[in-house]
Amino acid sequence: MTAGPAAADGGGDHGPDHDAYSNLRRFVTIWCRAIYSVTATSMTRGEFEAHLIPQAAVLREALRAERFDPRPAVGVGAALVDAHCTDPEALPSILGVIDAYLVLYCSPGDDLPADQARIRCSRLQHAVAVGFSQALRERTLAEQESLSRAALGAQAEAERALAASEAKFRAVFEGAAVGIGIADMDGNVVEINQAAARMFGGEAHIRRRNVRDWVHPENDPAIRGLNGELMRGERDGYHIEKAYMRADGSVLWANLQVTLLAEAAGPPQYQLALLEDITERRGLLQRLRHQATHDALTGLPNRALFFERLDQALDPDGTVTRIGLCYLDLDGFKTVNDSLGHAVGDRLLVDVAERLRECLTSPDQLVARIGGDEFVALYTDPPGLTAVTDLATRILDALARPVTLDGRDLRVHGSIGIVYGPVGSRGAADVLRSADITMYRAKELGGNRYEVADPDADARAITRHGLTNRLPEALERGEFFVEYQPLIGLENGAVLGAEALVRWGHPVHGVLGPDQFIPLAESTGQIVPLGRWVLEQAARQARTWQSEHPGAGRPPRVNVNLSPIQLHHRDLVAEVAGVLDETGLPPGSLCLEVTESALIGADEDALKPLRRIADLGVAIALDDFGTGYSNLSSLRWLPVSVLKLDRAFTRGMRRHPADPVDLKIVEGIVSLAHSLDLTVTVEGVETRAQAEHLRALGCDHGQGWYYARPGPPEALHRLSLADAG
Amino acid sequence: MTDRPSWAPQGIDLTVPSVSRVYDYFLGGSHNFEVDREAARVALKAFPGIPKIGQANRAVMRRAVQFAVDRGIRQFLDIGSGIPTFGNVHEVAQAAAPGARVMYVDNDPVAVAHSKAVLADNPDAAIAAADLRDPRSILEHPETRRLLDLDQPIALMLVAVVHFLPDADRPAEIIATLRDALAPGSVMVITHATLLGPTPQAQRGVQEAYQRTTTPLLMRTAAELEPFFDGFDLVEPGIVPLPHWRPDSPVTEDDDTAALHGLAGVGLKA
Numbered sequence: 001m002t003a004g005p006a007a008a009d010g011g012g013d014h015g016p017d018h019d020a021y022s023n024l025r026r027f028v029t030i031w032c033r034a035i036y037s038v039t040a041t042s043m044t045r046g047e048f049e050a051h052l053i054p055q056a057a058v059l060r061e062a063l064r065a066e067r068f069d070p071r072p073a074v075g076v077g078a079a080l081v082d083a084h085c086t087d088p089e090a091l092p093s094i095l096g097v098i099d100a101y102l103v104l105y106c107s108p109g110d111d112l113p114a115d116q117a118r119i120r121c122s123r124l125q126h127a128v129a130v131g132f133s134q135a136l137r138e139r140t141l142a143e144q145e146s147l148s149r150a151a152l153g154a155q156a157e158a159e160r161a162l163a164a165s166e167a168k169f170r171a172v173f174e175g176a177a178v179g180i181g182i183a184d185m186d187g188n189v190v191e192i193n194q195a196a197a198r199m200f201g202g203e204a205h206i207r208r209r210n211v212r213d214w215v216h217p218e219n220d221p222a223i224r225g226l227n228g229e230l231m232r233g234e235r236d237g238y239h240i241e242k243a244y245m246r247a248d249g250s251v252l253w254a255n256l257q258v259t260l261l262a263e264a265a266g267p268p269q270y271q272l273a274l275l276e277d278i279t280e281r282r283g284l285l286q287r288l289r290h291q292a293t294h295d296a297l298t299g300l301p302n303r304a305l306f307f308e309r310l311d312q313a314l315d316p317d318g319t320v321t322r323i324g325l326c327y328l329d330l331d332g333f334k335t336v337n338d339s340l341g342h343a344v345g346d347r348l349l350v351d352v353a354e355r356l357r358e359c360l361t362s363p364d365q366l367v368a369r370i371g372g373d374e375f376v377a378l379y380t381d382p383p384g385l386t387a388v389t390d391l392a393t394r395i396l397d398a399l400a401r402p403v404t405l406d407g408r409d410l411r412v413h414g415s416i417g418i419v420y421g422p423v424g425s426r427g428a429a430d431v432l433r434s435a436d437i438t439m440y441r442a443k444e445l446g447g448n449r450y451e452v453a454d455p456d457a458d459a460r461a462i463t464r465h466g467l468t469n470r471l472p473e474a475l476e477r478g479e480f481f482v483e484y485q486p487l488i489g490l491e492n493g494a495v496l497g498a499e500a501l502v503r504w505g506h507p508v509h510g511v512l513g514p515d516q517f518i519p520l521a522e523s524t525g526q527i528v529p530l531g532r533w534v535l536e537q538a539a540r541q542a543r544t545w546q547s548e549h550p551g552a553g554r555p556p557r558v559n560v561n562l563s564p565i566q567l568h569h570r571d572l573v574a575e576v577a578g579v580l581d582e583t584g585l586p587p588g589s590l591c592l593e594v595t596e597s598a599l600i601g602a603d604e605d606a607l608k609p610l611r612r613i614a615d616l617g618v619a620i621a622l623d624d625f626g627t628g629y630s631n632l633s634s635l636r637w638l639p640v641s642v643l644k645l646d647r648a649f650t651r652g653m654r655r656h657p658a659d660p661v662d663l664k665i666v667e668g669i670v671s672l673a674h675s676l677d678l679t680v681t682v683e684g685v686e687t688r689a690q691a692e693h694l695r696a697l698g699c700d701h702g703q704g705w706y707y708a709r710p711g712p713p714e715a716l717h718r719l720s721l722a723d724a725g
Numbered sequence: 726m727t728d729r730p731s732w733a734p735q736g737i738d739l740t741v742p743s744v745s746r747v748y749d750y751f752l753g754g755s756h757n758f759e760v761d762r763e764a765a766r767v768a769l770k771a772f773p774g775i776p777k778i779g780q781a782n783r784a785v786m787r788r789a790v791q792f793a794v795d796r797g798i799r800q801f802l803d804i805g806s807g808i809p810t811f812g813n814v815h816e817v818a819q820a821a822a823p824g825a826r827v828m829y830v831d832n833d834p835v836a837v838a839h840s841k842a843v844l845a846d847n848p849d850a851a852i853a854a855a856d857l858r859d860p861r862s863i864l865e866h867p868e869t870r871r872l873l874d875l876d877q878p879i880a881l882m883l884v885a886v887v888h889f890l891p892d893a894d895r896p897a898e899i900i901a902t903l904r905d906a907l908a909p910g911s912v913m914v915i916t917h918a919t920l921l922g923p924t925p926q927a928q929r930g931v932q933e934a935y936q937r938t939t940t941p942l943l944m945r946t947a948a949e950l951e952p953f954f955d956g957f958d959l960v961e962p963g964i965v966p967l968p969h970w971r972p973d974s975p976v977t978e979d980d981d982t983a984a985l986h987g988l989a990g991v992g993l994k995a
């Protein structure tokens with residue numbers, strides 16, 4: 001700013017007032033430029049300048065006054081603060097302009113000596129500073145107060161809202177049916193709701209306790225680690241069933257879910273536990289499980305529990321390395337039951353069960369009732385075989401004393417089969433079967449004793465007991481099935497039908513062939529129901545084939561073996577007729593095979609049923625022909641239409657050149673058969689050479705591996721389709 | 726409150742700086758606590774020109790209110806209004822058009838409480854505690870419904886607030902929700918921080934300073950602001966630095982260049 005008063009006043013045309021006003025405006029312009037940038041005003045520059053004019057006028061009047069009074073300048077400082085010149089840098093700027101320009105532009109001139117003007121200017125600056133400071137302080141205090149009020153008000157508002165939400169939450173918390181507990185990160189219980197207090201049998205019992213104090217012997221030690229993992233942040237929560245001690249010492253079973261609570265951001269500060277009382281449910285489950293796993297009569301573990309434990313013990317991944325097992329069957333119990341009645345029998349069993357329980361000497365021994373009078377003791381990890389035989393001895397000794405019931409002394413003994421050995425590849429059923437077989441051995445040796453299982457003895461006993469006893473059950477359980485071996489017309493290779501061959505899908509021994517169980521079935525009479533079943537199956541199957549292949553040449557027929565025992569069964573004829581009737585199979589499609597030996601020496605009475613079956617139109621085949629010493633002339637009057645040549649005759653024809661003697665014999669038989677109007681079927685055809693020889697010799701039908709092995713009914717279906725193609 | 730459990734969350738945390746109180750400090754006010762001043766000092770150290778932006782922002786807001794009043798608008802919705810100090814929308818609007826109604830919205834409980842005190846005697850102005858991120862709660866607030874007739878044009882003021890919304894908050898969708906509630910003839914005012922000029926480092930310092938508040942600050946360019954005006958016709962001179970939006974007097978070199986770090990734009994809903 002170079003313009004001085006001389007220049008400013010140099011206009012000449014203007015009056016003194018006008019000059020004074022323009023000088024004031026110049027001062028204000030300079031003042032505004034210095035202050036505007038340090039104000040926070042929202043006024044425009046022009047507005048701000050206009051705002052400064054009255055303030056500058058106040059200063060000018062004070063400077064020019066006859067009697068100097070600086071006090072009005074105090075108001076100038078305050079007005080500047082009101083105009084938001086609140087920046088600390090504003091004051092030096094405000095005062096600096098006053099100091100440098102006020103006297104210059106606003107001095108009354110010669111009326112006031114320069115030194116006096118300087119002094120007045122300084123005092124005016126002091127007054128402006130005082131006013132500025134006071135106003136700024138007042139303003140600051142007022143704003144701080146209003147802000148604090150606002151903060152308090154906001155806080156109160158927030159508290160009210162929080163209290164309202166808290167009240168709602170509290171109601172939920174207190175009214176919840178599940179137990180809720182909150183503990184700090186050290187495990188100290190901070191809060192619990194009423195439901196939790198009820199569960200624990202009193203608030204005092206859980207308040208101000210530490211969650212780590214709650215140990216209960218029923219709990220798996222592994223769950224103790226869970227809380228540590230939670231606290232270390234290794235998991236977000238956990239969910240377990242846990243036992244607690246109630247205030248009265250009883251057990252509380254809880255379904256427990258624990259999670260961590262954290263504020264919006266930051267580390268977790270509390271742990272929240274939700275508890276559901278499952279004590280009753282668990283008790284009920286345990287009762288149900290006990291009922292499901294214990295014998296109602298004796299209270300001993302039942303078959304299910306025994307197998308569960310045995311499976312556990314035999315688990316190769318388990319902790320058990322060896323087992324001992326005593327299979328006990330009471331000798332003479334059946335007699336008691338039959339002669340004295342079930343009530344007495346039951347009481348006897350209860351008494352025996354009690355004695356058996358007393359024979360156990362350590363927790364690794366378990367005794368179970370697995371059948372009517374069958375008990376089993378399981379010994380996990382016995383120290384040796386002696387320990388197991390000692391247990392068996394204790395059992396036999398316990399049974400040695402007679403049982404007194406209603407003043408009557410009842411004697412029962414036991415036979416015990418022992419299995420002892422390492423846990424390995426054997427399954428539970430296998431182990432039990434072995435024990436069962438061994439027990440029978442003990443029984444056969446006179447009973448009231450134990451025997452220890454060995455594999456050779458097992459094998460010998462299988463046929464006699466294992467299979468024989470299981471036959472009826474196996475039939476009921478559908479363990480039998482039928483395979484079919486095709487019968488081929490040698491002339492053209494067509495599939496004429498099949499022979500039904502029964503198999504036993506034994507759950508332990510696998511698939512057994514007829515020779516392994518038919519003799520047993522015959523010896524027990526089981527052959528009758530079994531044979532009936534096979535007949536039904538085969539007839540139904542043949543009927544199915546026929547309905548699947550209508551009109552394609554001769555309808556397929558089926559051959560079924562008839563045991564000599566069946567032959568003598570009085571219902572045989574009615575059964576055959578019944579099956580044909582039931583299945584709708586034409587009689588001509590059924591062929592019953594009877595062994596040559598069954599007919600040797602049969603008188604007319606014995607043959608009558610067979611004759612009547614033949615009369616129905618059913619073909620009868622003489623099976624295994626040539627193995628006995630048959631009276632060839634008897635062929636003339638037997639009700640037979642087919643000869644089945646034993647495989648012995650065809651062995652010599654397996655390859656070229658064939659045994660000429662065999663060829664001659666077969667040729668002769670065929671010739672004889674044909675002259676009697678019998679067809680000839682050959683069994684055991686295994687090679688092409690045989691097949692060619694037999695066809696050349698005039699045999700009618702062949703059967704054997706060369707054509708097809710026995711297989712499921714669908715296999716014949718495929719073969720016959722291939723043949724048709 | 727003694728029976729309140731110790732684990733219940735606090736309502737207000739005065740130990741965290743508040744954007745509105747920091748802004749007040751920039752404007753030379755004393756409506757702030759030490760924690761706010763500390764945050765403000767950090768930002769000032771990085772970029773001493775901030776108060777100028779604040780000042781320019783206030784000035785442009787004033788001019789925009791005048792613009793709206795000149796168009797006959799008598800209703801204002803100011804979201805993110807902060808601590809009411811001086812030169813507020815209601816002062817400017819009611820000075821220009823007595824009886825103009827002003828609805829303030831802020832999410833800072835202290836600013837809301839303060840505004841309530843300031844507006845206690847003003848029947849035509851009110852404050853609602855709500856958040857821009859939930860625009861429906863603003864539109865459906867009982868005070869908004871009482872004070873504003875949304876069937877008539879209003880001026881929607883988004884002054885120095887959108888830059889607190891990260892893209893993840895979908896600011897364009899929020900603004901569109903508000904827009905859809907406005908009657909034709911309404912105007913929308915947006916001012917926003919931007920990265921202009923020579924000191925990106927300083928700007929980063931400001932951003933970092935705001936990271937310490939509950940609301941971080943985002944810089945956007947004029948092009949990035951344009952989508953916010955979807956459905957509006959931008960009035961002249963478009964989106965420009967704060968001092969350049971319809972200045973009262975020609976912009977001079979005396980004006981602090983710091984103010985160029987703010988952008989302003991006004992849109993007119995067709």
